[in-house]
Amino acid sequence: MWLRLRLDDMRLIVHYVGLFVVGVGLVMAVPLVTGLLYGEYDAALDYLLGMGVVCSIGALLVNACSRPENLNHTHALAITAFGWLAASSAAAVPLAFSGNYGSYLDALFDAVSGFTTSGLTVVVDLDHMAHAHNMWRHLTHLIGGQGIVVAALSLAVGLRGGGFSLYLAEGRDERILPNVLHTVRFIWYVTAVYVALGTLALFAVTLYLGMSPERGVLHAFWIAVAAYDTGGFAPQSLNAMYYHSFLFETVSVFLMLAGMMNFNLHAQVWRGDRIELWKNLETRVLAFNIMVLSALVAIGFAATEAFSGPLAAVRKGAYHVFSAHSGTGHQTVYSSQWATDFGGPAFAAILIAMAAGGAVSSTAGGIKALRLGLIVRSVIQQVKEATAPRSALMRARYHHLGERFLTPEIGAAAATVFILYMVTYVTGALIGAAYGYDAGSAIFESISATANVGLSTGVTSPTMPTGLKIVYITQMWAGRLEFIAVLVLVGQLIMSLGPQRSRRAA
Amino acid sequence: MPVHRLQSPFERWRSGLLVEIVASAVFMAIAYGMVAILVWIL
Amino acid sequence: MRRTPRTGLRWMAVSLCAAAALLATIAPAPAAPPAGVLTPAQVVEIDRALDGSVIELQGEAIGESLRAHGGGRWINLLGDGTAIGVWMTEEQAATVRLFGDHRTDGDIVRVTGVVNVSCDQHGGEFDVHAESVFVIEPGGPRDNPVQPWKGAVGLGGLFLAFGLWRAHRARRDRRML
Numbered sequence: 005m006w007l008r009l010r011l012d013d014m015r016l017i018v019h020y021v022g023l024f025v026v027g028v029g030l031v032m033a034v035p036l037v038t039g040l041l042y043g044e045y046d047a048a049l050d051y052l053l054g055m056g057v058v059c060s061i062g063a064l065l066v067n068a069c070s071r072p073e074n075l076n077h078t079h080a081l082a083i084t085a086f087g088w089l090a091a092s093s094a095a096a097v098p099l100a101f102s103g104n105y106g107s108y109l110d111a112l113f114d115a116v117s118g119f120t121t122s123g124l125t126v127v128v129d130l131d132h133m134a135h136a137h138n139m140w141r142h143l144t145h146l147i148g149g150q151g152i153v154v155a156a157l158s159l160a161v162g163l164r165g166g167g168f169s170l171y172l173a174e175g176r177d178e179r180i181l182p183n184v185l186h187t188v189r190f191i192w193y194v195t196a197v198y199v200a201l202g203t204l205a206l207f208a209v210t211l212y213l214g215m216s217p218e219r220g221v222l223h224a225f226w227i228a229v230a231a232y233d234t235g236g237f238a239p240q241s242l243n244a245m246y247y248h249s250f251l252f253e254t255v256s257v258f259l260m261l262a263g264m265m266n267f268n269l270h271a272q273v274w275r276g277d278r279i280e281l282w283k284n285l286e287t288r289v290l291a292f293n294i295m296v297l298s299a300l301v302a303i304g305f306a307a308t309e310a311f312s313g314p315l316a317a318v319r320k321g322a323y324h325v326f327s328a329h330s331g332t333g334h335q336t337v338y339s340s341q342w343a344t345d346f347g348g349p350a351f352a353a354i355l356i357a358m359a360a361g362g363a364v365s366s367t368a369g370g371i372k373a374l375r376l377g378l379i380v381r382s383v384i385q386q387v388k389e390a391t392a393p394r395s396a397l398m399r400a401r402y403h404h405l406g407e408r409f410l411t412p413e414i415g416a417a418a419a420t421v422f423i424l425y426m427v428t429y430v431t432g433a434l435i436g437a438a439y440g441y442d443a444g445s446a447i448f449e450s451i452s453a454t455a456n457v458g459l460s461t462g463v464t465s466p467t468m469p470t471g472l473k474i475v476y477i478t479q480m481w482a483g484r485l486e487f488i489a490v491l492v493l494v495g496q497l498i499m500s501l502g503p504q505r506s507r508r509a510a
Numbered sequence: 511m512p513v514h515r516l517q518s519p520f521e522r523w524r525s526g527l528l529v530e531i532v533a534s535a536v537f538m539a540i541a542y543g544m545v546a547i548l549v550w551i552l
Numbered sequence: 553m554r555r556t557p558r559t560g561l562r563w564m565a566v567s568l569c570a571a572a573a574l575l576a577t578i579a580p581a582p583a584a585p586p587a588g589v590l591t592p593a594q595v596v597e598i599d600r601a602l603d604g605s606v607i608e609l610q611g612e613a614i615g616e617s618l619r620a621h622g623g624g625r626w627i628n629l630l631g632d633g634t635a636i637g638v639w640m641t642e643e644q645a646a647t648v649r650l651f652g653d654h655r656t657d658g659d660i661v662r663v664t665g666v667v668n669v670s671c672d673q674h675g676g677e678f679d680v681h682a683e684s685v686f687v688i689e690p691g692g693p694r695d696n697p698v699q700p701w702k703g704a705v706g707l708g709g710l711f712l713a714f715g716l717w718r719a720h721r722a723r724r725d726r727r728m729l
Contacts, residue, residue, distance in 0.1 A: 026713070044654060046696040053702040056709020063716035101702065131614040131630050132694065134654040197527065214619045240615060240628070242635045248618060248626040250675055254538070261534045274526030281533055294541055302545040306552030314546035316676025322545040326538075338596050338634075338678060345600075345669060 009082070009500040015069035017082050022065025024087040028094040029058035034143060035098070039136030042218070047102065047134035054098030062094070078492065085485055085493035092116045092481075095144055102137045104128050106466050109473060116477045118144025120484035121367055123236020123333035123458020124449075124476065126466045130241040135222055138239045142226040148484075149233030149263075149367035150195055194270045195232065202228030202259045209252045227252075227334075231259035233367045236333025236458030244334040250319060256334060257326045264290065264330035264362030266374075268405050283403045285381075286363045289373040290329070293360055297353040298325045304349030311345075321350060324459070328357035331369040333458020342461045343444060355448060358457045359429060369456030369483055371425045374404060375418040382415035424487045428454045432479050436463060439472050449476070454483035593632035595667060596678065603669045609680065610688070611635070613658040617645045622673070627651075629661055638663050639674065640682035650691035660689035 009017075032055045039048030092115040099111035110126045117124045118141055127133070127141075203225045210220030223239055230237050240246040244253060262270075269287070272280045281287060301321040305311050311320045320337055327334050342351060361370015385400040392398060400410040408414075429451050436446030441463050449463040453476040464476065482490045589608040590598075598607070611629030618626040625645035628635045630652065640663075652658030665682040668674075673681075 029713075044696070046698045047654070049698060049700075049702040049706070052706035053709075054706070056706035056713070058709075059713035060709040060716065063713040063720070067716045067720045129633070131635065131652055132654055134696075197523070212619065214625075215616055219616070240635070241630070241633070242628060242637070245637065245677070246615065246628060246635075248620060248637050248674070248677060248679075250621060257538060258531070258534055261538070262530065265530070270526075270530070273530055274523040276526065278526070278529050281529065291537060294537075295544065298541045298545050299548060302548035303552065306549050311670045311676040312549075313672055313676065314550045316670060316672070317545050317549035318542045319675040319677075320670075321549075322542050325541075336677075340597060341678065 009496050013079060013082075014500075016079055017086060018065050018069040020079075020083045021087045021090045022062045022067075022069070024091045025062030025065060025094045026059055027062075028091045028147075029055050029062055031143060031147065032058065032098060032140065035136040035140040038139040038222075039134065042135045044134045044136050047136035050098040050101045051136060051140070053101060054094075057097055058094040078496070081489045081492040082496055085489040088119065088481060088485065092119050095119065095140070098140060099137065102133065104130065104133050104137065109470065110466060113473050113477055114141060115144060116480050117458070118142075118235065118237060119148030120456045120480040121145050121149045121233050121235040121331070121369070122453060122456040122480045122484075123230070124453060124460055124464045124480070125237065125458075126464060126468070126473065128466050130239070133239070138226060139222070141237050142229050142235070142239075145233040145235030145237060146195075146199075146229050149235065150191055190271055191267050194267060194274075198232050198259060198262050199225075199228050202232055202255070205255045205258075206252065209247075209249065209255060213247060213249060213252070227256055228259060231256040231332055231334065232263040234260060234263040234330045234332045234362065234369070234456075236327075236335075238334065244336050245338075250315070253319060253323055253336065257323065260326055260330040260332045260334075263332070264366050264368040266363040266365045268365055269363070272405055280405065285377045285402045285404050286373045289377040290363065293357070293373070293376075294325055294329055297329070297357050298322050300353040301325055301350040304347050304351070304353065307349060308347030310347045310350065324354055325357050328354045328457055328459055329360060330362050331358070331367075331455055331457045333452065333460075335459055339460050339462030342448065342459075343442075351444065351448075354459065355451060358448075358451045358455050358459065359425070361455050369454075371422055371455070375422055378402065378410065378415055378418040379422060381410055382412075382419070385410065385415075421486060421488075425454065425483070428479060428482065428487075432475060435475050436472060439469050450479065453479040456480060456484050589662060591631035591634075592629050592636040593634035595636055595680065596634055598667060598669075600669060602667065604666060606664060606683070607667050607680070608662065608664050609636070609638075610660065610662045612652050612691070613648045613650070613661050614652040616651050617648065620674070627661070629663065630658075636680060637677060638665065638680045638682050638685075640665075640685055644682055644685040647685060647687055649687070652691065655694055655696065657691040657694050659687045659691045662686050662688045 032051045036048050036051035036055065039045065039051060092112060095118070096108060096111040096115040099105055099114060100108045102111075104127050105111040105114070106126070106128060110128075113124075113126050116122075123145075203221070206224035206228055207221050210224050211217065213220075215223065226237070226239050227244075229235065236243075238244060238246065244256065247253075266284075266286060269280060269284060298321070301324070302317055305317050305321055311317055323336055326332075337345070342354075346354075359370060360376060361372050362368020364372045364374045381400055381402055385398070388400075389398060401407055402410050429447070432450030432454060433443070433447040436450055437443050439446075441449075445461040445463050448459070448461045451457070452459050453464075463472075589610045592609060592611045595607065595609050609629065609631075611631035614628050614630045614635060618628075620626050620639055624639055624641055626637050626639055627645055627648055628637050638661075648659050648661055650656055650659045662685075663680060663682045664684045665680040667680050669678055670676045671679045671681075
């Protein structure tokens, strides 16, 4: 059933979106301070400007549409979908003034890519970018990775018809239940622990590599955030290749693994339930996938003699399986090497890894391991049922934070999202191919954008067609929100802007 | 299990974190090792 | 026909779009390509038949000189928007003084060396093993002009936002009463 948005609903949505925008503006204080600390006064001013512009627009939205009304589930979905776009548009303002982007659209591309923790970038001359701007790019990973988790978590609860639904978490303000607050706090707590540990470890590596402490600490923090939040931005144009260090890559893979794990699983393990790590359907699917795909990459390398030697196979092969599967997108080969040097089977393995993605309720993107596991289980169950005597009553179970029954509804929901992802992967690839890119690159880039990975074959560049930039922005946005919120928003807009028919009495 | 739930989720985080890191390390070692050995053999 | 309240929203949407369009005008500055020798971007696209041959490349040193596992230093050279790692000895690395970052243009370095598409010694890296390293043009400070208007607009915006916030709070408090 489509709920037509009334004017009051729209005002409510705009009000909350305005709060999002003000929030983004306030966080710009961090790069502002970074710029001042490192004596980059020109870049610091970009953030003062950004704060002023963004906060005033946000406050205007909040003020123009303040309505004390209860949020419902539909509002919450629309606020989430619309809020993500608004927050990205706001975050793009200081980037647009940095001089490192060809246009506001390019800055928006990076802002969306940052918030959705994708990592595709159209930045120009990244190696000369101010620390302040890099701080902001990586902060978008930190905000986006955690923020969307809150939305996704609540969405899952709402779909289950649980006690509290999405709006409580995303609607913020006064109306938050203790449970939701507790969840959100725990998510931030896990993040703080991992990012702090990751920063420390990477800082030690940067010092060993001979970087100055003041540069090293920034690089360590940024890469820790980008790896843990499965983002993929890096402060240098060479991305992870800049450091030329196996040690550095290995530490960041640890963070990627932590980032692709379900926050509920972190909670369970941290409470002391260690067996869950082993029994969980999701970790099993992930472990199985990574092993099979790593083997495929190894076989591919051996067949094409691409990267000879065990160490090369690990650093260029296994590393990318981890990076792609977690949706991080840190890259240790040049974009053009995917086509020229990587070879068929390994290339295919990376495609599958990107499409599959990490765990639900994590910062990773993609279809997600739980859904894949459920779909496989559903198929097995159907085969079993087909061969069993009619009188037999069979119920499939799965283990995910406790034993659960695999009902047809759960299987169908997983299959729906799976189909939406696949359709988006293919559609984006066809559009890329229509723009004249070769099929392999177009598929790779489309999956990378939709699954919020960030590996690139070089299609994504400042000189790519404007239309394709908009397509990828849409894919990153829709993929990160797992389509439902976006589809609700689109449906509502169509319904609300269409001819006015029988309106429900309010 | 119910006993754990009564405690704060943060109480045992150190040992939990350690378990996660060790599990990750073991898993990475297996994956890296497998790739290295496969490439070396083939 | 309850048209009137909607036109307000529509007007707001149009003005927001106009504001966004105003922001869409900034152009990047391309790096100057050197003549005769290869740029890092050309090295990355090099014919794979030339893998292992000696080439000459030129680019700006960026970031810093990094310790290489197993001895030597890495210096990343940038040109045409792409950078490549050059592996060299400590002595060669010491000749490079300035490295590019936001406030510095790095030394322009010309390197003669062996290009490896997948280096056996360095875990499959796409690298250049330097034979000779020359700084052909020393770097210097970069010009990053401070534009005061940005600060003025920013402060103005913040005051406006603060005022709006106060107004919002006041209105809400009044409603509560």
